[in-house]
Amino acid sequence: MGDLGNRIAAFIKTSFEHSDEAVFNTLALEVFRFQYTAVPLYKKLCDRRGINPGTIASWREIPGIATDGFKLADLFALPPETAQRIFSTSGTTQGTKKGRALFSAHGLELMNVAILENARQYLVPDNIKLRFLILAPSPEKAPHMIMAYGMEQLRRAFGLPGSKFLVGDQGFIPEELIQELRTAEQENMPVALIGASLGFLAFFDYCRERGISFSLPPGSRTLDAGGYKGKTKAIAPDDFRAQVSSCLGIPPEMSVNLLGMTELGSQFYDNSIRNHCRQASARRCKENPPWTRTRVLDPRTMKEVSVGEKGILWHLDLTNVERVACIQTDDIGRRCDNGFEILGRARAAEARGCSLSIEELTKNP
Amino acid sequence: MKELLLKGYYLPEALRKEISSFSYSVHEFPEQDTVIRVEFPAVTPAFLERVIACLKAHKAYLEKKSVDEIASILDAASECWLDDRYAKKGAAVEAISLFTGFSPEMVKESIRVEHLSSRKDDLLRAVRSELGDPAFLDGFHYSKDRRCFSKATGPDLTAAIFSSNIPGLPHLSIMRSFLVKSPIIGKASREEPIFPPLYAETLRELDPGIGDCVAILSWRGGDETIEDILFQHCRVVIVYGSEATCNSVSRRVPPATRVIPHSHRIGFGAVGKEALSRAHAHAVAERIAYDVSVFDQFACISPQVYFLEEGGEVSPWEFVAALAQAMKSLEKTFPPAQLTIEDAAVLRHMQATCELRELGGEAVCIMAGENLGWTIVCEPLRELIPSPLHRFIRIIPVRDLKNIAAYLEPLKGYMQNAGLEVAEERRPELFNLLASLGVSRICPAGKMPTPSMMWHHDGLACIGEMVRWTDAEMFNET
Numbered sequence: 001m002g003d004l005g006n007r008i009a010a011f012i013k014t015s016f017e018h019s020d021e022a023v024f025n026t027l028a029l030e031v032f033r034f035q036y037t038a039v040p041l042y043k044k045l046c047d048r049r050g051i052n053p054g055t056i057a058s059w060r061e062i063p064g065i066a067t068d069g070f071k072l073a074d075l076f077a078l079p080p081e082t083a084q085r086i087f088s089t090s091g092t093t094q095g096t097k098k099g100r101a102l103f104s105a106h107g108l109e110l111m112n113v114a115i116l117e118n119a120r121q122y123l124v125p126d127n128i129k130l131r132f133l134i135l136a137p138s139p140e141k142a143p144h145m146i147m148a149y150g151m152e153q154l155r156r157a158f159g160l161p162g163s164k165f166l167v168g169d170q171g172f173i174p175e176e177l178i179q180e181l182r183t184a185e186q187e188n189m190p191v192a193l194i195g196a197s198l199g200f201l202a203f204f205d206y207c208r209e210r211g212i213s214f215s216l217p218p219g220s221r222t223l224d225a226g227g228y229k230g231k232t233k234a235i236a237p238d239d240f241r242a243q244v245s246s247c248l249g250i251p252p253e254m255s256v257n258l259l260g261m262t263e264l265g266s267q268f269y270d271n272s273i274r275n276h277c278r279q280a281s282a283r284r285c286k287e288n289p290p291w292t293r294t295r296v297l298d299p300r301t302m303k304e305v306s307v308g309e310k311g312i313l314w315h316l317d318l319t320n321v322e323r324v325a326c327i328q329t330d331d332i333g334r335r336c337d338n339g340f341e342i343l344g345r346a347r348a349a350e351a352r353g354c355s356l357s358i359e360e361l362t363k364n365p
Numbered sequence: 366m367k368e369l370l371l372k373g374y375y376l377p378e379a380l381r382k383e384i385s386s387f388s389y390s391v392h393e394f395p396e397q398d399t400v401i402r403v404e405f406p407a408v409t410p411a412f413l414e415r416v417i418a419c420l421k422a423h424k425a426y427l428e429k430k431s432v433d434e435i436a437s438i439l440d441a442a443s444e445c446w447l448d449d450r451y452a453k454k455g456a457a458v459e460a461i462s463l464f465t466g467f468s469p470e471m472v473k474e475s476i477r478v479e480h481l482s483s484r485k486d487d488l489l490r491a492v493r494s495e496l497g498d499p500a501f502l503d504g505f506h507y508s509k510d511r512r513c514f515s516k517a518t519g520p521d522l523t524a525a526i527f528s529s530n531i532p533g534l535p536h537l538s539i540m541r542s543f544l545v546k547s548p549i550i551g552k553a554s555r556e557e558p559i560f561p562p563l564y565a566e567t568l569r570e571l572d573p574g575i576g577d578c579v580a581i582l583s584w585r586g587g588d589e590t591i592e593d594i595l596f597q598h599c600r601v602v603i604v605y606g607s608e609a610t611c612n613s614v615s616r617r618v619p620p621a622t623r624v625i626p627h628s629h630r631i632g633f634g635a636v637g638k639e640a641l642s643r644a645h646a647h648a649v650a651e652r653i654a655y656d657v658s659v660f661d662q663f664a665c666i667s668p669q670v671y672f673l674e675e676g677g678e679v680s681p682w683e684f685v686a687a688l689a690q691a692m693k694s695l696e697k698t699f700p701p702a703q704l705t706i707e708d709a710a711v712l713r714h715m716q717a718t719c720e721l722r723e724l725g726g727e728a729v730c731i732m733a734g735e736n737l738g739w740t741i742v743c744e745p746l747r748e749l750i751p752s753p754l755h756r757f758i759r760i761i762p763v764r765d766l767k768n769i770a771a772y773l774e775p776l777k778g779y780m781q782n783a784g785l786e787v788a789e790e791r792r793p794e795l796f797n798l799l800a801s802l803g804v805s806r807i808c809p810a811g812k813m814p815t816p817s818m819m820w821h822h823d824g825l826a827c828i829g830e831m832v833r834w835t836d837a838e839m840f841n842e843t
Binding site: 041044045048065066068069072073298299300301302310311312328330332346 | 711721
């Protein structure tokens with residue numbers, strides 16, 4: 001795997017300049033071949049579908065494993081003792097086991113490369129250093145949280161001195177962030193406020209109740225991730241950005257949402273900062289970095305939908321060379337010209353008529 | 366592109382010219398190349414007051430008719446709706462299928478099932494079962510048990526809030542109301558405003574006077590300016606809907622008004638090991654497949670799980686294959702409902718998870734039709750998880766059917782229908798067990814979707830609950 005991993009790393013490092021579909025396809029099929037033999041549960045799934053490395057010629061045909069697979073098995077293609085970090089999924093649904101994703105030292109390196117290349121394109125395409133204020137716990141506090149790990153990589157690579165994690169032993173203290181933001185205003189120092197979407201919402205509420213708002217220096221930006229899993233509080237992306245704008249004084253185009261999943265080493269950014277810096281007028285969506293692919297599948301037929309249509313999201317990520325690289329999610333999204341949009345997570349429909357639904361039962365214990 | 370204009374309302378003749386304005390809802394069905402516009406009259410407080418006054422004035426018409434005569438008219442209406450050549454039925458099947466996503470075949474079956482149990486004999490039996498004798502509704506009638514003359518009087522006006530889940534079901538409330546000689550205002554669901562007005566038209570065609578005793582309107586559910594006026598005038602309010610809707614209505618009606626709630630319920634089935642013989646397993650599978658497939662599980666009487674007792678000739682695990690065959694064959698007779706992306710995503714996710722658990726060596730077995738048409742999951746669960754519907758049936762193997770109490774206890778307030786396939790000598794014990802759990806109907810497998818008119822729907826005397834008795838007693842005592 002070492003060699004394959006190195007070739008993938010090399011591909012990632014140059015892929016934004018010359019993205020080569022044929023090279024991607026070759027690497028993807030090699031990853032599939034490796035994982036087919038190395039991950040027994042994945043092999044069983046592929047065999048049931050009648051698919052093996054000998055039967056397919058395109059990455060599009062690689063079977064995706066349901067995210068729940070990571071709750072049932074490690075889906076790790078290397079000996080378990082080589083795992084250096086284990087990240088766990090939030091496991092918000094009651095009664096379900098948490099999933100986990102194993103990373104070897106090499107796997108972490110590969111993820112780091114991807115995080116940096118991605119951020120260079122989508123978070124700091126203007127190539128500036130910023131003070132990173134992070135609405136998340138540090139990796140020391142939350143060693144199993146992949147978001148904390150990723151944000152630490154961003155802080156190290158792009159953060160100026162004074163960058164810090166703002167969720168400590170006492171949880172998130174809004175006054176501390178208010179202080180930091182006031183300092184940034186006074187020093188005219190642009191900040192990157194990054195972290196959990198729910199943390200942002202809590203901060204916006206806090207400020208609104210107290211009539212607090214900011215006018216952060218130009219170049220400031222936000223990155224939020226994590227969504228609103230299992231929480232009643234969910235707001236539309238446009239509303240989120242309106243709050244970013246009214247509370248922080250950061251224009252909507254400088255606010256990006258990131259889709260990250262514990263199961264994957266790569267993340268998917270909104271393209272708005274990148275578009276803004278390139279003065280491109282493309283519509284906001286999540287773009288696939290060149291070492292990943294996302295397909296939007298009609299769950300009724302599992303066929304790819306046309307641009308503009310809804311379906312469930314299927315991701316393929318070459319950085320996942322040591323974990324199953326192709327996953328089928330229960331996220332509902334819409335296919336765009338150059339990427340995809342997230343619309344929400346599949347939930348059992350409200351009961352129509354009088355058959356008792358799962359939803360209702362959990363509402364009325 | 367085909368365009369249809371449909372009426373989402375029905376009004377007695379005299380009121381039609383009083384409609385001040387209409388609103389329209391437009392429903393596009395690109396896959397069927399059809400656009401449906403549904404016409405709704407604006408329901409203002411003043412207009413509603415007029416409708417109420419007009420319906421109440423027509424109660425006298427119902428009072429003059431005998432229950433027998435009313436049952437004859439209702440019977441004739443059911444006969445119309447049982448006839449595939451009936452023009453309204455054709456139109457209803459097409460539109461309801463588009464609105465609800467049910468296949469036309471399923472809409473037809475649903476209408477058939479609903480009206481087959483609504484014949485004159487059924488209606489009169491239902492009245493007798495709950496009131497003793499229809500004569501109590503026609504005038505003062507001597508009761509031997511009470512040793513007096515009694516009369517049962519229906520409300521001056523009944524209100525019914527319909528749901529959209531079961532095509533053809535709203536007629537049940539209209540029939541019950543007319544049997545107790547009460548005019549009725551129905552609130553059609555915006556998701557299926559097609560059937561109730563058409564059924565009312567049928568009644569008007571058969572007997573114009575009866576047609577003046579019903580109105581079907583539509584307003585935003587929970588609109589207090591409208592519903593407060595309505596509830597003030599109705600001694601009985603029948604509600605189909607979620608528990609939250611039923612509770613909300615109960616809180617808002619005047620103290621003397623009786624609410625008959627039909628909220629969400631859960632059905633299930635249980636098969637004894639003696640029924641799982643090589644000779645009978647296929648027949649049992651066909652019956653269970655019918656229970657699961659009809660209404661695509663959207664009815665409160667539909668089973669969400671079937672418990673199968675271990676120790677028979679055919680194990681629950683083996684039974685899955687027989688059931689799969691039966692599901693597949695019924696899928697042709699009654700194609701499954703159109704799935705939304707959201708519903709399909711949930712089904713796909715649940716199937717994928719079960720499949721992985723099966724592949725991972727857990728005690729789970731899954732079989733599914735193409736394109737999510739049906740799903741069978743067999744696993745020894747320890748708790749009952751409701752199904753995502755759309756013919757997703759869980760088979761739970763149990764050592765002894767008596768053990769199902771542990772599964773059902775937490776859902777006690779929600780129990781409705783139980784399909785039971787066991788030897789006769791086991792029935793009394795299991796009947797008692799199911800009754801203690803709050804089950805309101807027990808029937809053989811294969812009969813779950815077809816309750817009789819006489820069934821105590823939701824465990825209630827739905828006709829009995831509607832009347833108010835007057836007893837003239839002690840006149841002959843010394």
